[in-house]
Amino acid sequence: MGDVQRWTDLTEIPDDLSGSVVTLGNFDGVHRGHRAVLAQVVDRAREEGVPAVAVTFEPHPLAVLYPERAPELIASLDQRLDLLESVGLDAVLVMEFTRELATWSPERFVEDVFVTALHARAVVVGQDTRFGARNSGDVATLCELGEQFGFDVEALSDQGDADGGAPRRWSSSQVRRLLDEGDVGAAAQVLGRAHAVSGVVVHGEHRGREIGYPTANLAQDSDGLVPADGVYAGWLLRPALPEGHTDHLLPAAISVGTNPTFDGVRRTVEAYVLDRTDLDLYGERVAVEFLEHLRPMLRFDSVEELVEQMRLDVDQARDLTTARRAERTGR
Structure with a gap:
Protein backbone atom coordinates (compact mmCIF):
# COMPACT_ATOMS: atom_id res chain seq x y z
CA MET A 1 0.00 0.00 0.00
CA ASP A 158 1.76 -12.12 26.17
CA GLN A 159 4.83 -14.12 27.16
CA GLY A 160 8.03 -14.30 25.16
CA ASP A 161 11.41 -15.87 25.44
CA ALA A 162 13.76 -13.76 27.49
CA ASP A 163 17.51 -14.08 27.15
CA GLY A 164 18.33 -17.60 28.23
CA GLY A 165 15.05 -19.03 26.96
CA ALA A 166 12.89 -18.63 30.07
CA PRO A 167 9.42 -17.27 29.27
CA ARG A 168 8.48 -13.89 30.69
CA ARG A 169 5.64 -11.44 30.40
CA TRP A 170 6.30 -8.18 28.60
CA SER A 171 4.35 -5.17 29.87
CA SER A 172 4.33 -1.38 29.63
CA SER A 173 4.09 -1.06 33.43
CA GLN A 174 7.29 -3.11 33.70
CA VAL A 175 9.06 -0.66 31.36
CA ARG A 176 7.83 2.35 33.36
CA ARG A 177 9.12 0.82 36.61
CA LEU A 178 12.53 0.11 35.13
CA LEU A 179 12.85 3.62 33.69
CA ASP A 180 11.81 5.12 37.02
CA GLU A 181 14.66 3.11 38.57
CA GLY A 182 17.10 4.25 35.88
CA ASP A 183 17.61 0.68 34.68
CA VAL A 184 17.54 1.57 30.99
CA GLY A 185 19.44 -1.60 30.07
CA ALA A 186 16.70 -3.83 31.48
CA ALA A 187 14.02 -1.59 29.95
CA ALA A 188 15.65 -2.10 26.56
CA GLN A 189 15.34 -5.87 27.02
CA VAL A 190 11.57 -5.50 27.41
CA LEU A 191 11.22 -2.94 24.62
CA GLY A 192 13.45 -4.78 22.19
CA ARG A 193 15.39 -1.55 21.58
CA ALA A 194 16.89 1.34 23.53
CA HIS A 195 14.41 3.75 25.10
CA ALA A 196 14.47 7.23 23.57
CA VAL A 197 13.44 10.78 24.45
CA SER A 198 13.14 13.25 21.59
CA GLY A 199 12.81 17.01 21.38
CA VAL A 200 14.16 20.25 20.02
CA VAL A 201 17.64 21.34 21.12
CA VAL A 202 17.42 24.62 23.05
CA HIS A 203 19.87 26.94 24.76
CA GLY A 204 20.72 26.04 28.35
CA GLU A 205 23.06 27.68 30.84
CA HIS A 206 26.07 27.04 28.56
CA ARG A 207 28.04 25.73 31.54
CA GLY A 208 29.01 22.60 29.64
CA ARG A 209 30.70 24.60 26.92
CA GLU A 210 32.55 26.65 29.52
CA ILE A 211 34.06 23.53 31.10
CA GLY A 212 34.86 21.74 27.85
CA TYR A 213 31.79 19.50 27.51
CA PRO A 214 29.15 21.32 25.41
CA THR A 215 25.77 19.62 25.66
CA ALA A 216 22.60 19.52 23.58
CA ASN A 217 19.74 20.40 25.93
CA LEU A 218 16.29 19.09 25.06
CA ALA A 219 13.28 21.39 25.41
CA GLN A 220 11.04 20.83 28.43
CA ASP A 221 8.21 19.53 26.21
CA SER A 222 10.28 16.62 24.91
CA ASP A 223 8.55 13.36 23.95
CA GLY A 224 9.04 10.12 25.88
CA LEU A 225 9.28 9.14 29.53
CA VAL A 226 12.44 10.62 31.05
CA PRO A 227 14.29 8.01 33.14
CA ALA A 228 15.55 8.54 36.68
CA ASP A 229 18.09 11.27 37.38
CA GLY A 230 21.62 10.19 36.63
CA VAL A 231 24.31 9.92 33.99
CA TYR A 232 23.95 7.50 31.09
CA ALA A 233 25.82 6.24 28.06
CA GLY A 234 23.83 6.39 24.86
CA TRP A 235 23.33 7.94 21.47
CA LEU A 236 22.18 11.21 19.97
CA LEU A 237 20.23 10.64 16.75
CA ARG A 238 19.60 13.26 14.10
CA PRO A 239 16.52 11.88 12.29
CA ALA A 240 16.54 14.64 9.67
CA LEU A 241 19.87 13.32 8.39
CA PRO A 242 19.73 10.26 6.15
CA GLU A 243 20.77 6.86 7.48
CA GLY A 244 24.46 6.30 6.85
CA HIS A 245 25.35 9.98 7.18
CA THR A 246 28.38 10.25 9.45
CA ASP A 247 26.53 12.57 11.85
CA HIS A 248 23.25 10.60 11.92
CA LEU A 249 24.11 8.48 14.98
CA LEU A 250 26.48 10.01 17.52
CA PRO A 251 27.79 8.39 20.75
CA ALA A 252 26.98 10.48 23.80
CA ALA A 253 27.17 10.85 27.56
CA ILE A 254 23.71 11.88 28.79
CA SER A 255 22.81 13.76 31.96
CA VAL A 256 19.33 13.74 33.48
CA GLY A 257 18.63 15.95 36.49
CA THR A 258 18.89 19.42 37.97
CA ASN A 259 22.68 19.97 37.95
CA PRO A 260 22.96 20.05 41.78
CA THR A 261 26.60 21.22 41.71
CA PHE A 262 25.29 24.50 40.27
CA ASP A 263 22.15 24.57 42.50
CA GLY A 264 19.90 23.94 39.50
CA VAL A 265 16.16 23.59 39.97
CA ARG A 266 14.89 22.66 36.49
CA ARG A 267 15.14 19.00 35.50
CA THR A 268 16.79 18.68 32.11
CA VAL A 269 17.97 16.08 29.62
CA GLU A 270 21.26 17.01 28.01
CA ALA A 271 23.68 15.05 25.87
CA TYR A 272 27.38 15.59 25.27
CA VAL A 273 28.36 14.13 21.91
CA LEU A 274 31.65 12.39 22.61
CA ASP A 275 34.74 14.21 21.39
CA ARG A 276 32.75 16.75 19.36
CA THR A 277 32.76 20.49 20.01
CA ASP A 278 31.95 21.57 16.43
CA LEU A 279 28.24 20.68 16.30
CA ASP A 280 25.53 23.36 16.11
CA LEU A 281 22.31 21.56 16.98
CA TYR A 282 20.20 24.49 18.22
CA GLY A 283 16.67 24.32 16.84
CA GLU A 284 17.17 20.79 15.50
CA ARG A 285 14.87 17.98 16.57
CA VAL A 286 16.93 15.08 17.88
CA ALA A 287 16.42 11.85 19.78
CA VAL A 288 18.47 10.72 22.76
CA GLU A 289 18.73 6.94 23.24
CA PHE A 290 19.68 5.53 26.64
CA LEU A 291 22.09 2.60 26.53
CA GLU A 292 23.32 2.07 30.12
CA HIS A 293 23.13 3.84 33.48
CA LEU A 294 26.58 4.98 34.60
CA ARG A 295 26.02 6.65 37.97
CA PRO A 296 23.48 8.65 40.01
CA MET A 297 23.28 12.43 39.86
CA LEU A 298 25.72 13.81 42.45
CA ARG A 299 26.56 17.17 43.97
CA PHE A 300 30.30 17.96 43.83
CA ASP A 301 32.14 20.33 46.14
CA SER A 302 33.94 22.03 43.26
CA VAL A 303 33.75 22.43 39.50
CA GLU A 304 37.15 20.73 39.27
CA GLU A 305 35.76 17.59 40.91
CA LEU A 306 32.80 17.65 38.56
CA VAL A 307 35.03 17.98 35.50
CA GLU A 308 37.21 15.07 36.64
CA GLN A 309 34.11 12.89 37.12
CA MET A 310 32.76 13.95 33.71
CA ARG A 311 36.04 12.85 32.13
CA LEU A 312 35.56 9.42 33.70
CA ASP A 313 31.91 9.35 32.56
CA VAL A 314 32.94 10.17 29.00
CA ASP A 315 35.60 7.44 29.00
CA GLN A 316 33.05 4.90 30.20
CA ALA A 317 30.44 6.07 27.67
CA ARG A 318 33.02 5.83 24.90
CA ASP A 319 33.90 2.25 25.84
CA LEU A 320 30.25 1.19 25.98
CA THR A 321 29.16 2.83 22.74
CA THR A 322 32.22 1.57 20.88
CA ALA A 323 31.48 -1.97 22.01
CA ARG A 324 27.80 -1.72 21.10
CA ARG A 325 27.94 0.30 17.88
CA ALA A 326 27.83 -2.69 15.55
CA GLU A 327 24.83 -4.05 17.47
CA ARG A 328 23.05 -0.67 17.23
CA THR A 329 23.69 -0.11 13.52
CA GLY A 330 23.55 -3.69 12.35
CA ARG A 331 27.00 -3.45 10.80
Missing part, protein backbone atom coordinates in the same frame (compact mmCIF):
# COMPACT_ATOMS: atom_id res chain seq x y z
CA GLY A 2 3.03 2.29 0.04
CA ASP A 3 3.33 4.75 2.89
CA VAL A 4 1.55 3.95 6.13
CA GLN A 5 -1.84 5.61 6.36
CA ARG A 6 -2.92 7.37 9.55
CA TRP A 7 -6.64 7.68 10.19
CA THR A 8 -8.05 9.68 13.11
CA ASP A 9 -11.74 9.02 12.48
CA LEU A 10 -13.84 6.20 11.07
CA THR A 11 -14.95 8.51 8.26
CA GLU A 12 -11.34 8.73 6.99
CA ILE A 13 -11.16 5.00 6.23
CA PRO A 14 -11.45 4.50 2.44
CA ASP A 15 -14.86 3.32 1.25
CA ASP A 16 -13.22 0.84 -1.12
CA LEU A 17 -11.39 -1.02 1.66
CA SER A 18 -12.27 -4.62 0.87
CA GLY A 19 -10.84 -6.24 3.96
CA SER A 20 -8.17 -6.04 6.64
CA VAL A 21 -6.39 -7.85 9.44
CA VAL A 22 -6.75 -5.84 12.64
CA THR A 23 -5.32 -5.57 16.13
CA LEU A 24 -6.37 -3.40 19.06
CA GLY A 25 -4.47 -1.86 21.97
CA ASN A 26 -2.87 1.15 23.62
CA PHE A 27 0.59 -0.07 22.54
CA ASP A 28 2.43 2.26 24.93
CA GLY A 29 6.12 1.81 24.19
CA VAL A 30 5.43 -0.84 21.51
CA HIS A 31 7.40 -3.42 23.52
CA ARG A 32 8.33 -6.97 22.55
CA GLY A 33 4.93 -8.37 23.52
CA HIS A 34 3.21 -5.81 21.30
CA ARG A 35 5.65 -6.55 18.50
CA ALA A 36 4.85 -10.27 18.59
CA VAL A 37 1.16 -9.49 18.07
CA LEU A 38 1.88 -6.89 15.39
CA ALA A 39 4.19 -9.27 13.50
CA GLN A 40 1.38 -11.83 13.39
CA VAL A 41 -1.03 -9.16 12.14
CA VAL A 42 1.33 -8.29 9.30
CA ASP A 43 1.97 -11.95 8.41
CA ARG A 44 -1.74 -12.78 8.36
CA ALA A 45 -2.51 -9.66 6.32
CA ARG A 46 0.08 -10.66 3.71
CA GLU A 47 -1.50 -14.11 3.50
CA GLU A 48 -4.94 -12.58 3.02
CA GLY A 49 -3.72 -9.92 0.61
CA VAL A 50 -5.29 -7.11 2.65
CA PRO A 51 -3.94 -4.22 4.76
CA ALA A 52 -2.58 -4.76 8.27
CA VAL A 53 -4.24 -2.25 10.60
CA ALA A 54 -3.70 -1.32 14.26
CA VAL A 55 -6.46 0.44 16.21
CA THR A 56 -5.30 2.52 19.15
CA PHE A 57 -6.56 5.35 21.35
CA GLU A 58 -5.54 8.89 22.23
CA PRO A 59 -5.53 9.97 24.98
CA HIS A 60 -4.96 6.91 27.14
CA PRO A 61 -8.38 5.70 28.39
CA LEU A 62 -7.36 6.04 32.04
CA ALA A 63 -6.45 9.70 31.46
CA VAL A 64 -10.11 10.28 30.57
CA LEU A 65 -11.89 7.96 32.99
CA TYR A 66 -9.61 7.96 36.04
CA PRO A 67 -6.97 10.72 35.65
CA GLU A 68 -5.49 10.03 39.08
CA ARG A 69 -4.66 6.48 37.95
CA ALA A 70 -3.38 7.37 34.50
CA PRO A 71 0.19 6.20 33.86
CA GLU A 72 2.95 8.47 32.64
CA LEU A 73 3.33 7.34 29.05
CA ILE A 74 6.52 5.73 27.80
CA ALA A 75 6.09 7.27 24.35
CA SER A 76 4.19 10.22 22.91
CA LEU A 77 1.56 9.65 20.22
CA ASP A 78 4.02 10.61 17.48
CA GLN A 79 6.64 8.23 18.85
CA ARG A 80 4.04 5.47 19.17
CA LEU A 81 2.89 5.95 15.58
CA ASP A 82 6.46 5.86 14.30
CA LEU A 83 7.08 2.63 16.21
CA LEU A 84 3.85 1.08 14.94
CA GLU A 85 4.78 1.98 11.38
CA SER A 86 8.24 0.44 11.80
CA VAL A 87 6.81 -3.07 12.20
CA GLY A 88 5.28 -3.13 8.72
CA LEU A 89 1.68 -2.06 9.28
CA ASP A 90 -0.22 -0.52 6.39
CA ALA A 91 -2.47 1.74 8.46
CA VAL A 92 -3.08 2.95 12.01
CA LEU A 93 -6.48 4.12 13.22
CA VAL A 94 -6.16 6.51 16.18
CA MET A 95 -9.57 6.85 17.84
CA GLU A 96 -10.11 9.79 20.15
CA PHE A 97 -10.98 8.26 23.50
CA THR A 98 -13.91 10.10 25.06
CA ARG A 99 -16.43 9.39 27.79
CA GLU A 100 -18.96 8.74 25.04
CA LEU A 101 -16.72 6.14 23.38
CA ALA A 102 -16.26 4.55 26.82
CA THR A 103 -20.01 3.76 26.86
CA TRP A 104 -19.89 1.68 23.67
CA SER A 105 -20.71 -1.96 24.30
CA PRO A 106 -18.23 -4.57 23.04
CA GLU A 107 -20.77 -5.51 20.38
CA ARG A 108 -21.12 -1.95 19.12
CA PHE A 109 -17.36 -1.41 19.06
CA VAL A 110 -16.73 -4.57 17.06
CA GLU A 111 -19.58 -3.95 14.63
CA ASP A 112 -18.86 -0.25 14.03
CA VAL A 113 -15.05 -0.44 13.92
CA PHE A 114 -13.96 -3.93 12.93
CA VAL A 115 -16.87 -4.96 10.74
CA THR A 116 -18.47 -1.89 9.13
CA ALA A 117 -15.41 0.38 8.87
CA LEU A 118 -12.48 -2.04 8.49
CA HIS A 119 -14.16 -5.16 7.02
CA ALA A 120 -11.92 -7.30 9.20
CA ARG A 121 -11.18 -10.81 8.01
CA ALA A 122 -9.16 -11.56 11.12
CA VAL A 123 -8.51 -9.88 14.47
CA VAL A 124 -5.24 -10.65 16.26
CA VAL A 125 -4.91 -9.67 19.94
CA GLY A 126 -3.07 -10.51 23.13
CA GLN A 127 -4.80 -12.90 25.52
CA ASP A 128 -5.40 -10.17 28.11
CA THR A 129 -7.15 -7.78 25.68
CA ARG A 130 -10.22 -6.03 27.11
CA PHE A 131 -12.53 -3.64 25.29
CA GLY A 132 -15.95 -2.02 25.39
CA ALA A 133 -17.84 -0.38 28.25
CA ARG A 134 -16.26 -1.13 31.64
CA ASN A 135 -13.77 -3.39 29.81
CA SER A 136 -16.56 -5.96 29.66
CA GLY A 137 -15.35 -7.50 26.39
CA ASP A 138 -12.55 -10.07 26.37
CA VAL A 139 -11.14 -12.68 24.00
CA ALA A 140 -14.14 -14.97 24.54
CA THR A 141 -16.46 -12.08 23.64
CA LEU A 142 -14.38 -11.38 20.56
CA CYS A 143 -14.56 -15.03 19.46
CA GLU A 144 -18.36 -15.03 19.80
CA LEU A 145 -18.60 -11.84 17.76
CA GLY A 146 -16.20 -13.25 15.20
CA GLU A 147 -18.53 -16.20 14.67
CA GLN A 148 -21.48 -13.81 14.38
CA PHE A 149 -19.86 -11.43 11.90
CA GLY A 150 -17.57 -13.80 10.03
CA PHE A 151 -14.01 -12.94 11.05
CA ASP A 152 -11.31 -15.12 12.59
CA VAL A 153 -9.80 -14.39 16.00
CA GLU A 154 -6.22 -15.16 16.98
CA ALA A 155 -5.25 -14.65 20.64
CA LEU A 156 -1.53 -14.71 21.35
CA SER A 157 0.24 -15.25 24.65
